[in-house]
Amino acid sequence: MKLQSGIIEAHIIRRKGEATEFLLMKRAETEIYPGLWQMVSGRINHDERAYTAAIRELKEETGLVPSKMWVVPTVNSFYYPKDDSVTMIPVFLFEVPYESAVQLSEEHTDYLWTDADTALERLAWPGQRNAVSIISEYISERFSFLNFVEITL
Numbered sequence: 001m002k003l004q005s006g007i008i009e010a011h012i013i014r015r016k017g018e019a020t021e022f023l024l025m026k027r028a029e030t031e032i033y034p035g036l037w038q039m040v041s042g043r044i045n046h047d048e049r050a051y052t053a054a055i056r057e058l059k060e061e062t063g064l065v066p067s068k069m070w071v072v073p074t075v076n077s078f079y080y081p082k083d084d085s086v087t088m089i090p091v092f093l094f095e096v097p098y099e100s101a102v103q104l105s106e107e108h109t110d111y112l113w114t115d116a117d118t119a120l121e122r123l124a125w126p127g128q129r130n131a132v133s134i135i136s137e138y139i140s141e142r143f144s145f146l147n148f149v150e151i152t153l
Helices: 050-062 116-122 126-139
Strands: 002-004 007-016 019-027 040-043 068-080 085-095 108-114
Touching: 007 050, 007 126, 019 050, 019 116, 019 126, 040 050, 050 068, 050 085, 068 126, 085 126, 108 116, 116 126
Parallel strands: 002 085, 007 085
Antiparallel strands: 007 019, 007 040, 019 108, 068 085
16 A cells, blocks of 8 residues: 555635635536535645645635635545555645635636535535634634644745
């Protein structure tokens, strides 16, 4: 079995007052897992660092320009039986200005800004839901002492 990492996951939030909203996008019918709600995800190019791939994928899939970026303290993974490999997926968080306009790529057909509870209901994979829970805890008053590693943009 081999261990590899060639994919990123990036959650996007916007905040207004005490309210935080997560961006979810619906996968196009032409994509793998059509109709599935997800955050930004994508491949890491051969010459890229994971965090620069996340920035590129954010811009390609949404047209959004982030104001802040953090490393979320979790790594998702999945097993691929075809080549007996486990793929490790670093998770990132972007904050964008509240008034930012989403411009979807052809990979998605719809989007919504939603609270964490609705995001948890719509996301299919346990690792993605776990990341939303970690992010929610981080941005809440109860866990405000936690510090994600911030990546300077």
